[in-house]
Amino acid sequence: MKPVYIVGAHATSVAEHYEFSLADLALEALRGAFKMVTPALEPERIGAIYVANAFGEALVGQANLGAALASAAGLSGIDALRVEAAGASGGLALRQAAMAVICGTYDLVAVLGAEKVTDKLEDRMEAAQMLSIDSDTEADIGATLTSQWALLMRRYMHEYGYEAADFAPFPINAHSNGKHNREALYRFSITAEKYLKAPQIASPLNMLDCSSLGDGAAVVLVASERLARELTSPRVRIGGSGLSTDTAALYQRRDPLLLNAARQSAATAMQQAGVVHADIDVLEFTDPHSIAAALALEASRFVDRGAAPRHAADGGITVSGATPIATAGGYKARGDVGGANGVYQLVELVRQLQGNAGAAQVPNARVAFAQCLGGVGSTAISHILLAE
Amino acid sequence: MMQPDRPVGLIGYGVYIPRYRIAANEIARIWTDGQSGAPIEAKSVPGPDEDTVTISIEAARNALARSGIRAEQLNAIWIGSESHPYSVKPSGTIVAEALGTTPWISAADWEFACKAGSEALTAGMGMVGSRMAEYVLSIGADTAQGRPGDALEYTASAGAAAFILGPADECLAQIEATVSYVTDTPDFFRRADRPYPVHGNRFTGEPAYFHQIQSSVKRLMHELDRQPQDYTYAILHQPNAKFPQAAAKRLGFTPEQLAPGLLSPKIGNTYSAAALSGLCAALDVAQPGDSILVASYGSGAGSDAYSFVVNEKILERRHLAPLTSVYLERKTFVDYAVYVKWRGKLVMG
Amino acid sequence: MDIAKHWRQRATRYRMQGQRHRETGEIRFPARPSALCEDPAVWEPYILSGRGEIYSFTVLRQSADGFVDLTPYPLAMVRLNEGPLVVAQLTDCEEAELSIGQPVEMVTRRLKDTGEDGVLVYGYKFRPVLS
Structure with missing residues (x-):
């Protein structure tokens, strides 16, 4: 695999963040990840935001999360999209981001995993998780x-x-x-x-032996080799x-x-x-x-x-x-x-x-x-x- | 007396009784501190995923298994019930689809309180007897509800009986003749959009049940020139344990003639299936040459009486599906709380 | 209100209509489209016997919308006699009666009540064989 790096990573706590919206959590995670990068990067260096989210429609009532969260971050105009593969969304967003960086499309992609589940009660959460199994022959029965x-x-x-x-x-x-x-x-x-x-x-x-859903957002910044070498902060390949x-x-x-x-x-x-x-x-x-x-x-x-x-x-x-x-x-x-x-x-x-x-x-x-x-x-x- | 041009008989029969029971004394515990006499020992309770459609499907599958015909050979499917899950939308099409008989089949639902099922049977006789149809599936099925605390709550139960009518030369029991007797007698009714029926207490007895049933049975025996002792078995609609026994005595039938088809003490009043499941139980034990008299009763009111003669085909066919006794012995008692939960009597908000 | 979604599956749900491969005789359930590399007509309708044995089972004490009235309820993977596995609810049984390998038979039951102004959804469940 051609060289591609994670140059910043940050996550909010996982909790019942009743006072925070999906955008609030996303911004906290983004801010934290950029704080790890030295020298500080100008926001315009971000080529794209890849949002990893599984339950936006079911639990927040919001789709089109690329635009929604990019504009919340004051980055309207940027390339932004949402990646969804249920519980695998986060890994898939990283993969897509890394491939885009390797292709040379971007030097820096923010992979933003964000989920807001506590706006709904437990029965809706269970139903949202059921969306990942087969609808006709599993969830419906x-x-x-x-x-x-x-x-x-x-x-x-x-x-x-x-x-x-x-x-x-x-x-x-x-x-x-x-x-x-x-x-x-x-x-x-x-x-x-x-x-x-x-x-x-x-x-x-x-x-x-059963996990509980919680609200939270996490970000990793995926950078090209060129950009990574500009930075003095640590990185991971x-x-x-x-x-x-x-x-x-x-x-x-x-x-x-x-x-x-x-x-x-x-x-x-x-x-x-x-x-x-x-x-x-x-x-x-x-x-x-x-x-x-x-x-x-x-x-x-x-x-x-x-x-x-x-x-x-x-x-x-x-x-x-x-x-x-x-x-x-x-x-x-x-x-x-x-x-x-x-x-x-x-x-x-x-x-x-x-x-x-x-x-x-x-x-x-x-x-x-x-x-x-x-x-x-x-x-x-x-x-x-x-x-x- | 009604008899078809072409002789008609039952070529298959099937019963279904849900697994669950509630004891009458459990209901009495809630409403009378256990101080009331119980009209029966226990009644059947449909499981939380059962309704008239599902119990009809199982009874019909049992009838088909005994008939030896393929589902697609059926020409009509008629279901009599006072508890169709939809007020408007046939149960019959769902059952037909489940059996695999659609689309070239006549289907409709019948309503006549507890004799809706026997009306479907009489209509099926007409269809086959007139050669408009070769095979008709007639079902009586109910998951009846009584108002909490009402006398009906002790007995209103669930069960289904299904019959495949066909030409007599293929049958296991020929229907010799039938009569129908009806009068406008509002002993029990449920107005549109109301959840529970109401009844006229003692008015449901003499002018209603006893008058209609005695009229139909006497007329049928008279026209066929039969005496009570000519029948091996007699089955009378069984809303409780007492009524059919009292009516049988008045009509001259012995307890022995009544016993095989008397299911109400164990499972309550299965409404449209009550007389018909009794017929299934009698067929389970009948020998070739036995004769069976059956009289249904429906509030509102009326009674259909039938005379059956069993032949040797019963011996090879009865074991092709579960006997009534299998369903009677399969029983799990639930308490009033579970009963209330399953029967939709809890306010879920 | 979901009408077409459930209606479309009536043969599958009410009478376990699956498919048989015209050449190999393989039986599968439920019906699904032929694969990209297959002749679209190679799978023909086939009604399964509804008999099988428990491959695994669970009893749900937490359920989702549409099944709350039924909770707790058992769910199983059933190995059908014709070969396929299917996920289905078990009915007319208690957890203590169940074991892996136990023979079960299909019954058609009410799967879901979609609300006072919605359709009733019927479909296959399994129970321990009657006798």
Whole structure:
């Protein structure tokens, strides 16, 4: 992959930001990202804004988000567009931005993940998330996104002989890391005992194995090599990018427990970057539930199929493990920010690669892996980030 | 007495009773501190995803399975009910679509309180008997509602019975003849746009149920020159446990003749399906040569009486679909709170 | 109000009409367009038996709009006898009765009430086989 860089990254806290609009959150994230850049860039250096958002229509009542957020930033006239692939929107926006920069169309693209969910109540949030699964044959018959993961979890337990309790290390790890993240929605630890007692949401998924949606915005600034070299502030290189798709409907997959798109996108990204699994120091996955993290780890070939819960129980996913995940809390503790999740992942990995991740810092992290999924892995985008 | 030009019979039959029950004493617990006598033991309660259309579909599938004909051979599909899910829009087209009989079929819904289903049966006899049709599917189905606290709440239940009428030479039970007796007797009614029916209490007895049913049964037996003891089984509309037993006694039928088709003590009043599901239960146990007398009753008011003779085809066909006893034994009791939730009696705001 | 969207699927939803490949005999459900590389007429209508077994199941205690009255309700992936998997609600059962591999049969039930002035949506669900 030709050289292209992230030169600034910032995220708002994930919270119930009742007093802030989508534009308010977007502006806070943009301002924070530009603050990281020295010497300061004039706003006219921004070639384009790529907005990553999944729920604008359903939860804000606003489409045309490129123009809406660009004008909110006082940048009317700029190239601006919105990228949507449900929960994979953030990763997809980064990929599109990187390709545009590599093509030479722009020197700098602001990738802006922004989601405002709390203007609506829970039933509308659930309905918005259902938009990512197949409408006619899944959502219309009463399936929700959460229930799809629950179906996979029950089958996984059946095929590999696990109990629900075996998944507890995933949310325990997420909360253990998230409590150090000032931007996390939930900054507390949980225990295996609490996990076992949590009420069922969509059995076998319980409340402590389900993420909560929150409001937030995150920005990464994607720059050309030429621009990056003008800057004195630190940067991170985007080493590889892979996009792949799977069936929109879960039941159409020959092997539902294999996230094919995740597998393909991870392989592409690693091949482009010229890295192998052992090179990767820190990872971010779409992990609203343990089963999602487990299947993504396996699909991406970090662990063997059927081995993820054992790997987690052995400490493999903690900051000191072989595959540290959710170092900022993951979807579970940081909060689920819909189409902005992919950008939050990048902000965290930039921190890790620049040694700014605080208590959840993976020592000497040089190579990072980010993967975000739309729906139940019907869209998957993986990126490799490299410390410079 | 009405008899078709061409002899007509049942070539298939099917019943459906929902899985859920509420005990009469559970309803009494709410409204009379348990101090009232219960007209039945329990009534069937439709699940939260059931209505007259869905229970008709299952009964019809059972009837088709027993008939040996393909769905597309049906010429008409008629559903009698007082609880069609739409006031305007036929249940029949939905059921026809589910069976795969559309589009070349006649379809309509019937209404005559609890004898809407038997009206559909009589009409089907006419269609097949006149050779306008080879096969007609006639269904009686209801998911009846009683006003909370009203006497009807103890009995108004859910069930469906479906029959495929065809030429007698293909049948498992021939219909010898039928009579219809009607008078304008407003013992029970529901005005347009009202959720619950009202009834005239004791007025529903003598001038209504007993008068119409006794008239139709006596007339039919008289015209066919039969005596009560000529019938193996008798099935009378069963709004509760007491009425059909009292009417049977007056007409000269024994408890043994009544027993196989007397479902109301266990499942309540299934309205349009009440007499007809009793017929299904009798067919489940009948032997070749047995005869069955059936009399429906519909408020408003009227009664249709039929005389059936069962033949040897019953033996090979009855096991092609679930017997009535399978549905009777499949039962899960719910409490009044769940019943209220499922039956749309909660104000959801 | 969604009318056409549900009407269009009546054969699929009411009687599980899927497709059979005219050459290979493969059966799939629900019907969908032939792939770009296929002869558009290679898939013919085919009605499935409605019999299968539970591949996986869950019980939803949190549901979305349109299903609140039904909550909690079970949902399953069912491996149909003809081969395809389908996602559908289970009905007439409780969670404790369910297990992976259990035989189930299709019933047509009310899927959704779209409101007092809306259509009733009917479609397939599955229940443990009757007897």
